Amino acid sequence: MSVQSPNAVVMIRPNNFKPNPETATDNRFQTIPNMPSAEISRQAQTEFDNAVARLKDAGVRVHVFQDRANDTPDSVFPNNWFSTHHGGHVAIYPMYAKSRRKERRTDVIEFLKQEYRVAEVTDFSGLEADGLSLEGTGAMVLDHIGRLAFVARSHRADPILLERFCTRFGYEPIVFDAADAGGSPVYHTNVLMFVGSACAMVGMDIVSNAERRQTISERLSETGRDVIALSESQIGDFAGNAIELTGTNGPVLALSSRAEKALSPDQRRRLEGSLTLLPLDLPIIESAGGSARCMIAGIHLAPRAKRNFN
Numbered sequence: 001m002s003v004q005s006p007n008a009v010v011m012i013r014p015n016n017f018k019p020n021p022e023t024a025t026d027n028r029f030q031t032i033p034n035m036p037s038a039e040i041s042r043q044a045q046t047e048f049d050n051a052v053a054r055l056k057d058a059g060v061r062v063h064v065f066q067d068r069a070n071d072t073p074d075s076v077f078p079n080n081w082f083s084t085h086h087g088g089h090v091a092i093y094p095m096y097a098k099s100r101r102k103e104r105r106t107d108v109i110e111f112l113k114q115e116y117r118v119a120e121v122t123d124f125s126g127l128e129a130d131g132l133s134l135e136g137t138g139a140m141v142l143d144h145i146g147r148l149a150f151v152a153r154s155h156r157a158d159p160i161l162l163e164r165f166c167t168r169f170g171y172e173p174i175v176f177d178a179a180d181a182g183g184s185p186v187y188h189t190n191v192l193m194f195v196g197s198a199c200a201m202v203g204m205d206i207v208s209n210a211e212r213r214q215t216i217s218e219r220l221s222e223t224g225r226d227v228i229a230l231s232e233s234q235i236g237d238f239a240g241n242a243i244e245l246t247g248t249n250g251p252v253l254a255l256s257s258r259a260e261k262a263l264s265p266d267q268r269r270r271l272e273g274s275l276t277l278l279p280l281d282l283p284i285i286e287s288a289g290g291s292a293r294c295m296i297a298g299i300h301l302a303p304r305a306k307r308n309f310n
Contacts, residue, residue, distance in 0.1 A: 008299040009055070019287050059246075063115075071099065076285060080135040081136060086144065091121075092121065115303060116301035122169075135188065137190060139156050141195055147172060152177065186206060188294075191235065194242040198224070202229060226273070247276070280292050282295075
């Protein structure tokens with residue numbers, strides 16, 4: 001496992017999946033499938049199960065938790081409420097939408113403590129009462145190698161809380177504005193950029209300021225990465241919502257089939273110079289405004305040694 005590329009992940013199997021009307025107010029990536037709610041949920045579960053199987057076949061260790069609540073439509077996106085970090089650190093985050101605050105689960109955190117070396121859990125979620133939110137690795141795209149936190153400004157990434165996180169966990173914040181063609185701010189940073197070990201993809205077209213675009217490119221390139229620019233249409237196809245994981249035969253890039261098809265031959269060639277593409281079929285799950293990256297909470301923790309008492 002590399003610093004950037006975990007070989008184990010947590011995923012939450014949805015129970016009552018549907019596009020969330022509360023988060024639709026600022027998530028322009030949402031759509032409403034033309035089918036009954038029960039069928040939407042059933043198809044999302046099938047997509048989830050197939051994605052888990054694909055990841056396991058690639059050699060990624062997947063810890064699946066079943067959502068049993070009926071009022072958590074976005075539970076399939078756990079990367080927003082917790083993250084893990086080298087050195088045994090876990091962060092729990094405050095969520096902007098009230099309906100999403102119910103997604104946090106103590107059993108997931110307790111499981112991580114049992115299976116992995118967790119030295120400290122920092123819980124920021126109590127700051128919701130003060131109107132602060134920082135939605136995990138949705139709001140922040142973390143460069144674990146360069147210790148950088150890339151953040152598109154939004155009300156899901158409070159600057160005060162971002163500063164607290166970066167101070168506590170040792171990251172330098174790189175903050176910028178990003179908006180679609182209609183001028184609407186991008187709700188989460190991880191829909192417009194991916195950072196891997198040897199390459200990165202960034203929706204440069206929607207980063208508003210030219211100087212910030214240059215800064216993002218330069219800071220990513222400092223560690224030798226190939227920085228690939230994505231167009232606004234590719235961002236709309238979730239090409240930026242990807243995550244690098246370590247499989248049996250090396251690094252894989254988990255992304256949706258829609259995202260993979262949106263890549264140009266040159267972009268594909270550059271990515272495949274350092275990893276293997278692993279497309280996942282997620283058309284129904286993507287209707288909620290998130291894709292493969294949002295579904296996967298990487299585990300950057302050392303596993304506990306199994307004791308043999310025989």
